[in-house]
Amino acid sequence: MNRFAENQKEATDEMLMVRYQRGHREAFATLVNRYSVPVYSVGYYLLRSGATADQLARETFLQVVREAATFHLEAQFRTWLFGLLHRIVNEYHLGTPGVQDALTNPAPSNSAEVPGPDSAPPTSSRSVRSQLLARRVASRMSILPFPIREVFLFKQVGQLSLINIAAATGADLDTVRHLMRIAFDRIQDSVADTEEYARALR
Amino acid sequence: MDCETFERIVLDRVFLELDELTMGAAQRHVAHCSRCRSIEVGLRATREVCRLPTTTPTEEFTEGVVAFERQIRSVLPLRQRANRAVSVLAAYAMRPQPTMAALLLLMIGASLFLVRARPTDRALVQITERGVPEMDPDQNDIRGTGIPNSLTKGLHDSSQTPNPLADEHSASPSMLVPPCGPTAAVACERNASTPLPSQAQTADTELEAARSVRKESGCAAAIGPFDAVRLRFPGSDAGLAATWDAADCYSKLRRNQEARPLLQALVTSPKYAKRARAQLNALSNR
Numbered sequence: 001m002n003r004f005a006e007n008q009k010e011a012t013d014e015m016l017m018v019r020y021q022r023g024h025r026e027a028f029a030t031l032v033n034r035y036s037v038p039v040y041s042v043g044y045y046l047l048r049s050g051a052t053a054d055q056l057a058r059e060t061f062l063q064v065v066r067e068a069a070t071f072h073l074e075a076q077f078r079t080w081l082f083g084l085l086h087r088i089v090n091e092y093h094l095g096t097p098g099v100q101d102a103l104t105n106p107a108p109s110n111s112a113e114v115p116g117p118d119s120a121p122p123t124s125s126r127s128v129r130s131q132l133l134a135r136r137v138a139s140r141m142s143i144l145p146f147p148i149r150e151v152f153l154f155k156q157v158g159q160l161s162l163i164n165i166a167a168a169t170g171a172d173l174d175t176v177r178h179l180m181r182i183a184f185d186r187i188q189d190s191v192a193d194t195e196e197y198a199r200a201l202r
Numbered sequence: 203m204d205c206e207t208f209e210r211i212v213l214d215r216v217f218l219e220l221d222e223l224t225m226g227a228a229q230r231h232v233a234h235c236s237r238c239r240s241i242e243v244g245l246r247a248t249r250e251v252c253r254l255p256t257t258t259p260t261e262e263f264t265e266g267v268v269a270f271e272r273q274i275r276s277v278l279p280l281r282q283r284a285n286r287a288v289s290v291l292a293a294y295a296m297r298p299q300p301t302m303a304a305l306l307l308l309m310i311g312a313s314l315f316l317v318r319a320r321p322t323d324r325a326l327v328q329i330t331e332r333g334v335p336e337m338d339p340d341q342n343d344i345r346g347t348g349i350p351n352s353l354t355k356g357l358h359d360s361s362q363t364p365n366p367l368a369d370e371h372s373a374s375p376s377m378l379v380p381p382c383g384p385t386a387a388v389a390c391e392r393n394a395s396t397p398l399p400s401q402a403q404t405a406d407t408e409l410e411a412a413r414s415v416r417k418e419s420g421c422a423a424a425i426g427p428f429d430a431v432r433l434r435f436p437g438s439d440a441g442l443a444a445t446w447d448a449a450d451c452y453s454k455l456r457r458n459q460e461a462r463p464l465l466q467a468l469v470t471s472p473k474y475a476k477r478a479r480a481q482l483n484a485l486s487n488r
Contacts (some may be wrong), residue, residue, distance in 0.1 A: 033264055063269055
């Protein structure tokens with residue numbers, strides 16, 4: 001691996017974004033590699049569709065390309081990226097024609113086989129229980145109202161801090177705390193009878 | 203810290219996003235508030251168990267996005283292209299080396315533009331009496347007479363012989379113009395537009411030049427110029443005068459065989475007949 005590639009690997013997201021602003025396409029490819037999984041996963045759990053999640057993730061990264069010039073070094077790339085994702089999903093929900101077309105008409109290239117959550121074959125009773133628990137959490141989360149689900153996913157999958165979720169969604173911090181608390185309370189209700197929860201309490 | 207404040211920040215505490223001061227206050231609160239402690243423990247346990255499995259996009263996802271990115275960049279609006287160019291240029295401008303190199307190039311360019319040729323270079327061009335610039339006065343025959351310029355300046359020595367080409371020149375006015383060559387292109391252009399002096403004036407001028415040579419360097423050197431004038435302007439006043447002067451010089455040099463035909467030619471001229479006969483007699487008596 002050459003020195004440039006090593007630098008790309010070690011560089012922060014913000015440095016990569018600045019490099020991309022200066023015309024280094026490899027920096028953008030590195031960012032896509034870093035964030036394709038969280039962005040795709042959030043999209044998958046938000047929209048409950050693999051194909052739509054694929055298009056959502058694609059659209060989010062293309063929005064990064066379109067708005068690259070507006071990114072400032074002082075900003076946090078992760079927050080900025082999930083802010084773009086939030087905007088696209090909201091436009092989709094509001095029925096903005098261009099966004100709806102983009103997300104409901106998946107590109108023919110690679111959306112034929114869109115995977116769901118990664119699931120390795122269970123090897124022990126413990127892993128089986130973990131999978132069952134994850135399904136229960138996903139199931140409970142899927143019926144949460146959209147804003148609560150979004151905040152929860154930004155935190156649990158996107159690894160954003162509460163204050164960054166507020167920045168990405170444009171809500172104030174107390175609202176984010178409140179929505180997150182609702183999500184936690186409801187999921188707590190659904191998992192309270194599990195052995196894992198009892199173990200975690202100890 | 204009271205319970206209401208604790209409940210507001212309990213999630214920040216669970217996610218370890220509190221500053222140290224607030225964290226300490228919350229810690230002191232849960233130490234004596236069992237209700238808040240149970241809330242915090244419940245939220246921590248929920249956080250532990252509600253980890254969602256991530257999903258991975260297809261393998262072609264990155265390639266597809268990068269390909270789309272290439273498409274989008276190829277049709278970027280002019281403003282964004284300009285912004286990008288400015289960004290790239292600014293990145294280079296912030297480095298000292300390119301700035302210094304640019305300054306150096308600027309200084310060299312300004313020097314080349316501002317520094318002019320030395321005055322001595324211009325002094326090499328001389329203007330002859332015809333008003334034509336001559337690039338190499340020592341080599342050029344400035345009057346088209348076959349007489350090198352060094353003779354007209356009186357710089358020649360007595361052994362210097364006249365230009366042998368002089369005899370070959372005809373007396374036609376066209377021969378007064380120096381031959382056009384690559385180095386004399388400007389002079390040729392000037393000649394084309396400048397009216398030539400009259401033949402009589404030219405003959406007089408050359409006669410005076412020959413006499414000047416005689417005065418400066420003696421008869422031996424002047425014979426050539428006199429002969430040139432004589433042959434070039436036969437029958438004219440200057441030609442007759444040059445014939446007389448040439449004969450006189452031959453006589454003084456005791457080259458009677460060459461002086462005699464010239465004097466005999468002058469016998470037919472009313473102006474010089476008397477003097478020519480007297481001179482012929484003097485030669486016969488020697």
